[in-house]
Amino acid sequence: MTTCKIELIFHAFFREITKTRKILEEISDDCTINNILTQLVNRYGNEFDIIDPSTGKISNENVILLNGKSIRETNIKVKDKDVLIFSLPFGGG
Amino acid sequence: MHCCRICETVCSIHHEKVCNPTRARIQIIKWDMSGVYIPMVCHQCESPVCETVCPMGAIYRDEKTGAVLINYDLCVGCKLCVTHCPFGGVVIDKDSKVKKCDLCDGDPLCVKNCEPQAIQYLEASSINFLKRKVSAEKFSELMKKLL
Amino acid sequence: MVLNRKIAYINLSSGKITQKVISKSMRALYLGGRGINMHNLYHHIPPKADPIGPDNALLIGTGLLTGIPALGAGRCDIAAKSPLTGAVGDSNIGGFFAIELRLAGFDHLVITGKAEKPSYLWVNDGDIEIRDASNLWGLDTFDTQKQILSDNSDELIKSLVIGEAGEKLVRYANVRTGMKNAAGRTGMGCVMGSKNLKAIATRGTLDIEFMYPDQLLDYCSEMNTMITSTRWARAQSKWGTLIIYSNTNTTGLIRTRNLQLNLLEDGEDLEPEVMDRYSFGMSGCFGCSVHCRHRYILKDGPHAHFGEGPEYTSLGAFGTMVGCNKMDTVLAGNHLVNKYGIDTLEIGGIMAWVMELYEKKLLPEKMTHGLKLEWGKVEVLLELIKRISKREGVLGDMLADGFLPSIAKIGKESEYYAMQIKGMSNLHSDERPTPSLALGIATSTRGADHLRSRPALDLYGLPEEVLKEIYGHSVSSEYTSYEGKSRMIWWQENLYAITDSIGTCKFQTVFCAVNAPKFEEFSKLIYLTTGLEFSKSPLMEIGERIITTERMFNNREGFTRKDDKLPERFYKEPTPIGLPIVKGKTLDKNKINTLIEEYYEIHGWDNNGIPTEETIKKLGIETKHSNRS
Incomplete structure (x- = not known):
């Protein structure tokens, strides 16, 4: 199994919990968003428990950007050099 | 402190059935240009000066809530309570009546509606503990520096 | 009453x-x-x-x-x-x-x-x-x-x-x-x-009597809890609108050095957390339970002051747009424009434009009186703000008149670099990757502006069923898509026309949070406050009436479809940096034109952006010009 390197960027409450802006993570190449979220919950606690139990998707109160695109599904596989941003819905000015 | 005047507004709507923050029993004194806001309201004193000076004995303590209240059947509107309160806790309303905070029957609406919790209504015992905790935290910081 | x-x-x-x-x-x-x-x-x-x-x-x-x-x-x-x-x-x-x-x-x-x-x-x-x-x-x-x-x-x-x-x-x-x-x-x-x-x-000391005061009080508490329980509001209470920067400056949706870049790469000093250095608490407007602005002190240096804010807008005006990456500079600029009483967004846009012209040698040297309009210099910024606000010198006096008169004086070539619509500057958001946001600023009745119709929800990739429930129509979840975006703009525009008319905060409706009060809740608030009854669809119709009245005013003053026009640069220059979904994007002129036509049609306006007789009649808009009092 090969590994890939991804970048995780944390904003707002996620940064408060992780106490960091950015981490580089080495993961196996069959890793999904769901796996990453599980790891983050284990490491940092429930702030990363952001799946809406009623839909199984990322809740509408949170924003996860995969290479800039907002995603809701968690079964998406992550590739080498992907950037994942953990944030909240604010935008527009 | 935040100052959105929600406390003043809900107080006037609840007690006077109108929106008029100038008639509220709680008032936020603001220094806009330096960003300082201090809420002023009856302190529900242990030995209320208003009660002592009232010539009619119209001021009494509600046993259930502990609020210092005015008996309007006895009150003659002399306003001695207003002039003697050191905090401006008793106010003169439009109709010349004196009015003060009645703790909304034990569940103050100003507190309930203050989302940032700038105003809180706490048990005396928990206030004691909180004050001691804050002090202890300062000591603990100091100890860390010394060690 | x-x-x-x-x-x-x-x-x-x-x-x-x-x-x-x-x-x-x-x-x-x-x-x-x-x-x-x-x-x-x-x-x-x-x-x-x-x-x-x-x-x-x-x-x-x-x-x-x-x-x-x-x-x-x-x-x-x-x-x-x-x-x-x-x-x-x-x-x-x-x-x-x-x-x-x-x-x-x-x-x-x-x-x-x-x-x-x-x-x-x-x-x-x-x-x-x-x-x-x-x-x-x-x-x-x-x-x-x-x-x-x-x-x-x-x-x-x-x-x-x-x-x-x-x-x-x-x-x-x-x-x-x-x-x-x-x-x-x-x-x-x-x-x-x-x-x-x-x-x-x-x-004033005159009582304002509400129709059903006790029920209104309960419902207001419910509304405040509804808004403060959103994660958006909790973040807003802590970092203010500066938090928007976290998203835009990581993805690449933020105009930098006028429109040369779409991300400030060494911009960490402008991140919202930096305000911890200056802030001593938040503050709010009347009746607000969110409290989105910092009370701060800039302690040291020649620009020391106490102030409130700054907003995300000022972060662009005195930050990314003019190539500056210091919070101290943003605060100094913010305070100075507040003193002079000048629009932070407009002056930021104008300064970014002349700085690019200066760099490209398109600004006649005699205009600047020796001021070197280089990017990111605090002294240059503050000097320029002062000259414009006081109309000092040729440059200050010219720029004080705004984009269109300045373009006429500097020359036709400068127009391409002016990020303006109907003569008004745009917020420092980069709309090239986001057709819905672009449609909003093109059609806004008051010139380039994000607060007339901005569908911030479009940026979050919400499930299509959620979008359909809100907008009553299918809308693509992708912010780079053109699908359904005209309907989205129309809906947001009606909603904001209502919030501006009932006098509530635009942020405390469906701007950033899905679960925020909207038409249904406004109906109930209006009823409890005034006794007037409007259900959702009459409220939507009032929104349409307001916007159509604005259109008719603009038509009368000579504005038509030709003025609902984006800067050419959005079509020609692709976004140079940013994350993969944002990088290399231009807008498609044909598709934008289609969106504009769809948007006119939903409003009941003709192809030239003029409300039809039928629409004016349906909305009951008085057209006869009454005598002035």
Whole structure:
């Protein structure tokens, strides 16, 4: 199994919990968003428990950007050099 | 402190059935240009000066809530309570009546509606503990520096 | 009753002041605030009036719900024909002025004519007076307010004021109240200056009687809990609008060095967490439970001051747009524009533009009087702000007139670099990857602007079923897509027209949070406050009526489809950096044109952006130009 390197960027409450802006993570190449979220919950606690139990998707109160695109599904596989941003819905000015 | 005047507004709507923050029993004194806001309201004193000076004995303590209240059947509107309160806790309303905070029957609406919790209504015992905790935290910081 | 509030007509030339009760039929058509102001804009300003002449009318309006303890219901709407664009001038201001005006007995003011000498209006418990303001003329916006308090020995007075920029008729001078609140856009401060009107000061003690006070109180608590329980509001209470930067400057949706870049790569000092260095707490407007602005102190250096804010807008104006990456500089710029009373967004756009022209050697050297307009220099920025606000020198005086007159003077080639629509600057968002946001700024009735219709929800990739439920129509979840985006803009535009008319905060509706109050909740609030009954669809129709009235005003002043035009640069230059989904994006002109046509059709306007007879009739818009009072 090969590994890939991804970048995780944390904003707002996620940064408060992780106490960091950015981490580089080495993961196996069959890793999904769901796996990453599980790891983050284990490491940092429930702030990363952001799946809406009623839909199984990322809740509408949170924003996860995969290479800039907002995603809701968690079964998406992550590739080498992907950037994942953990944030909240604010935008527009 | 935040100052959105929600406390003043809900107080006037609840007690006077109108929106008029100038008639509220709680008032936020603001220094806009330096960003300082201090809420002023009856302190529900242990030995209320208003009660002592009232010539009619119209001021009494509600046993259930502990609020210092005015008996309007006895009150003659002399306003001695207003002039003697050191905090401006008793106010003169439009109709010349004196009015003060009645703790909304034990569940103050100003507190309930203050989302940032700038105003809180706490048990005396928990206030004691909180004050001691804050002090202890300062000591603990100091100890860390010394060690 | 709350509906007993009056409208006053004040003619500053003759000194004549008349008062009238606002009719229930007017409320039913336009509610209040922006709605009634737009009706008055159409009917109280003669066609083709000079915006800085006595014929222009300055319109002040509180919202229909002003005074309820929820959703920031203390906003005031200020309108006039814009001296910047010649189109609808309209700007919204928070703080504590609107509630004070309503307590003083008035909901609307229509101010025409021109005072002979510097004057201010005094509005107090049913009376209005025109007073001498010669001791206020020349003061900045902070000192003007302080002087009014001390002249009247009353610390509870609230004032709308102008600073030096308004006095000097800078075309985008704003109107200010308190430490930081501003009706920033479209030059309403210039209109006040042109009327010799330095301030409107008010103090009120008259009860506002609500229809069902106890039920209203309960429902207001429910609304406040609804909004503060969203994660958006909790973040907003902590970091303010600066938090937007976290998303935009990581993805690449932020204009940098005018439009040369779409991300500031060494911009970590502008991140919202940096405000911890300066902030000593948050502060809010009347009736707001969110409290989104910092109270801060900049302690050291030549620009030390106490201030409130800054907003995300200022982060662009004195940060990314002008190539600056220091929070100290942003705070210094923010404070200076607040003192002079000038629109932060407009001046940021203008400065970024001339800096790019300077770099490209398109700005005649003799204009700058030796000022090197290089990116990211605090001294250059502050000097430029001062020159524009005081109309100093050739450059300051020219730029004080705004984009279009400056383009005419500098030359045709400079137009391509001017990021403006209808003569007004755009926020520092980069709309190239986001067609919906682009459609919004192209069609906004007050020129390039994000607060008329911005569908921030589009940026979050919400599930399509969620979008369908909100917008009543299928909308693509992808922010790079054109699918359904015209419907999205139309819906948001109606919603914001309503919030501006009931006087609540635009952020406390479906702007950033899905689960925020919208039409249904507004219906109930209006009922409990006034007794007036509107269900969701009549409210949507009022929104349409307001926007169509604005369109008709613009049509009358010569604006049509040709003016709903994005800067060419959005079509030609791809975004150079950013994350994969953002990088390399331009807008597709044909697809944008299709969106514009769809948007007109949903509104019932013809292909040229002009409301059809049928639509005007259906919406019951009065077209006959009434006599002025």
